Amino acid sequence: MGRSPCCDENGLKKGPWTPEEDQKLVDYIQKHGHGSWRALPKLADLNRCGKSCRLRWTNYLRPDIKRGKFSQDEEQTILHLHSIIGNKWSTIATHLPGRTDNEIKNFWNTHLKKKLIQMGFDPMTHQPRTDFFDSLPQLIALANLRNLMEHRPLDEHAMRLQEEAVQLAKLQYLQNLLQSAASIPSTNSYGQNGITDMEVLNLLNSIPLVEENLVLNSSELENQGSNHFANATSQLLHHPSVFSQLSDPQVPFSYQPSLNTEMGQAPFLTTMPSQEGNNPSDSSWVLPSPTPVLATVTDTSISNPGDASSTTSSYGGGTSSYWPEHFFEDPIMHEIS
DNA sequence: AAGAGGTCCAACCGCTCCGCA
DNA sequence: TTGCGGAGCGGTTGGACCTCT
Numbered sequence: 001m002g003r004s005p006c007c008d009e010n011g012l013k014k015g016p017w018t019p020e021e022d023q024k025l026v027d028y029i030q031k032h033g034h035g036s037w038r039a040l041p042k043l044a045d046l047n048r049c050g051k052s053c054r055l056r057w058t059n060y061l062r063p064d065i066k067r068g069k070f071s072q073d074e075e076q077t078i079l080h081l082h083s084i085i086g087n088k089w090s091t092i093a094t095h096l097p098g099r100t101d102n103e104i105k106n107f108w109n110t111h112l113k114k115k116l117i118q119m120g121f122d123p124m125t126h127q128p129r130t131d132f133f134d135s136l137p138q139l140i141a142l143a144n145l146r147n148l149m150e151h152r153p154l155d156e157h158a159m160r161l162q163e164e165a166v167q168l169a170k171l172q173y174l175q176n177l178l179q180s181a182a183s184i185p186s187t188n189s190y191g192q193n194g195i196t197d198m199e200v201l202n203l204l205n206s207i208p209l210v211e212e213n214l215v216l217n218s219s220e221l222e223n224q225g226s227n228h229f230a231n232a233t234s235q236l237l238h239h240p241s242v243f244s245q246l247s248d249p250q251v252p253f254s255y256q257p258s259l260n261t262e263m264g265q266a267p268f269l270t271t272m273p274s275q276e277g278n279n280p281s282d283s284s285w286v287l288p289s290p291t292p293v294l295a296t297v298t299d300t301s302i303s304n305p306g307d308a309s310s311t312t313s314s315y316g317g318g319t320s321s322y323w324p325e326h327f328f329e330d331p332i333m334h335e336i337s
Numbered sequence: 338a339a340g341a342g343g344t345c346c347a348a349c350c351g352c353t354c355c356g357c358a
Numbered sequence: 359t360t361g362c363g364g365a366g367c368g369g370t371t372g373g374a375c376c377t378c379t
Contacts (some may be wrong), residue, residue, distance in 0.1 A: 014349070038364065054350065054365075090367060105368070106346055291360090 015046045017056055021046060025053055026061050059102045066098025070107055078104060079112060083126040 017025075028044035034057065037050035046053060056154065059065075070078070074096055081092045087100035089108075116123040226245075 016347075036364080050364085051350095051366095052348075085366065101367075102347075109369095110345060263365095266340070 011047070012041075012049050012052075012054070017060075021048070022056070024102055025057060029057060029061075055102075059100045062100075064098055065100065070111075074099065075112065078108065079126075081115075082108065082112075086124070223337075 012183055013021075022045055024044050028040065032043070034040055035055070037054045040046075040053050041048050044053070048056075066193060077095055081088075083267055085091055087105075088110075089105045093099055093101040093104050113123040116126070122128070139161055
């Protein structure tokens, strides 16, 4: 297919538009409409290619363009739509009146993408990043050094250093783990890595922080079936010093409904200390795939350990819809979801 | 105060889609 | 059915602006 030559033509101006050029373009379009973009520059007495004119008009001069910061509603809309349709900026723009695809794209690249990465989500899939699971076996092995060391005498200093290294490694792992504990992709179980609940639990229990406050005893384990790790993680999450690493005031809490969805709930949300006896079902470990589309934040979905009352979505009190109401009625949502 | 590094965003580039002959 | 050309889209760039040291 032949390449459009319009921008390659010699003598046509490129670069930033001057106010005079803007005025010519606006005047012409207001009088005649844009018609054929290719013909427009000559008719409007502009030394630009039609493509440049179209871009200038649609991204900047159009009278209905909304300027200024994106609202939280708009941000949520973009996140939601992007999780479903990906980088279809023009489609996303049709759901944000006054915003251009270019503006949304820029906002995504400069803000939202980074936010998701900071939260531990893959910005393309909107799923928790699982790359650290790849190194889990090594971390477990590292944790097992503790046992090895018991059989191999080291001088006291070396022993202490090694012990600290092990604890640090484990804490680092746990930090990653907690950031992703919200969900584990249905296709990516621990079993895949050959790691048992018990091994993970041993890791948790071997850390002083856990030993001091959160250790589970064997009878608890027996009583709680196969969800040892879920419970251990849950308890750890409610330890103030740990939770503080998880919550990020910069991140709208309401994106975390990935944690609590119609199709499954993350373990730590289902095993609140106040919900004794709540034994999470197996589906607790399963997140909808590829992404929760209709998530609801409830008063009880997230508890802050430092706060006796529950944390509610910052976008409304009580049980609130996470997504703007109109999305449930929007034909495109039915179409694409 | 100045320079380095980071951030933001308007604009460009090149590709695909789609209508038409 | 095929090829052409215009329109639109998404990725990328470059420069202005901001922040930090």
